[in-house]
Amino acid sequence: MGHPNVPLTYSYTRSHRNKRRSSQLQPYTPNDNLNNALGAIRVLGLELIEDELKPHLNTVLATIKEKKKGAAEQVVVSGILPILALSLRSRGPLTLLTAKLVAELAKESVVRKGFGDAGLVTALLSVLTSTDQELLLHAVRAISRMSYESSKQQELLLRRGAVPRLVAILLRFPSKEPLEEMCLQALCNLSGMAVAEEAGMVWERGVSVRPGESVFHGISPHTCGFASSVTLVRVSQWAPGQYAVNIEVFQRCSSSFWNLHGNKRTARWFPFSSEGICSNLFKLIKFSTRNVPRTKSLKTRVFHTFL
Secondary structure (H helix, E strand, C coil), X not given: CCCCCCCCCCEEEECCCCCCEEEEEECCCCCHHHHHHXXXXXXXXXXXXXXXXXXXHHHHHHHHHCCCCCHHHHHHHHCCHHHHHHHHHHCCCCHHHHHHHHHHHCCCHHHHCCHHHHCHHHHHHHHCCCCCHHHHHHHHHHHHHHCCCCHHHHHHHHHCCHHXXXXXXXXXXXCCHHHHHHHHHHHHHHCCCCCCHHHCCEEEECCCCCCCEEEEEEECCCECCCEEEEEEEEEXXXXXXXXXXXXXXXXXXXXXXXXXXXXXXXXXXXXXXXXXXXXXXXXXXXXXXXXXXXXXXCCEEEEEEEC
């Protein structure tokens, strides 16, 4: 049976009128192993004793990764999020495992919307000053996931200074590809561009033409064999210790597109449409190559960051 201090009979159900999850709790059958682990974390969590807490954190992590039905809801009602925030801030032996767990929980919208009230936002940002690259990777991944398609979380993270911390990591670890790519994805999600991990975007360093500037290109796979979106991230130092981050999205057409329309060019830049891939493709077909608007950027976000 579950721990007596943890509620057992709540879940979120989908509304017939709205495909998004409702905030109304409904009965469900809990996972007893998860329930016991959550109860133990609540009882033992404030002391953060590694030997006692580690197996329970691993149980929660494994259950969330398996995407078992009702697991995310059990975490919400268990009340362990403030304990996870405490573990992150403590920088103790459980911090890395906690960061992995928080990154997995950040995938679940029903969980991540409570990150702010639980203190997890400030706790994650405090971790970004660490020199442990693995810890940084999981913390940045959590930030990227929680800001994905969530204007509320984006605004909160921006107010708390997420951008300068992410830029600082880019500058401190210029040759660490996994960490660099995750920072770039997080910056894009904070800008509202919604870069999904499943999109398979490939990042590479571009050529900088200005002193103190770093340029990155993120290329997504071709859509319908015709076009791919390209994200340009430019980090520029405009004063000592002050940086501007400029993010732009372009759409590039493949050679098959131009061959289909009697143009032999291998690629061409067009404004990126926010109306979806099909509408975007339709507009591209209607455009004349002689009447391409001069502006290449549809969506630009500029952050002035103070490091």
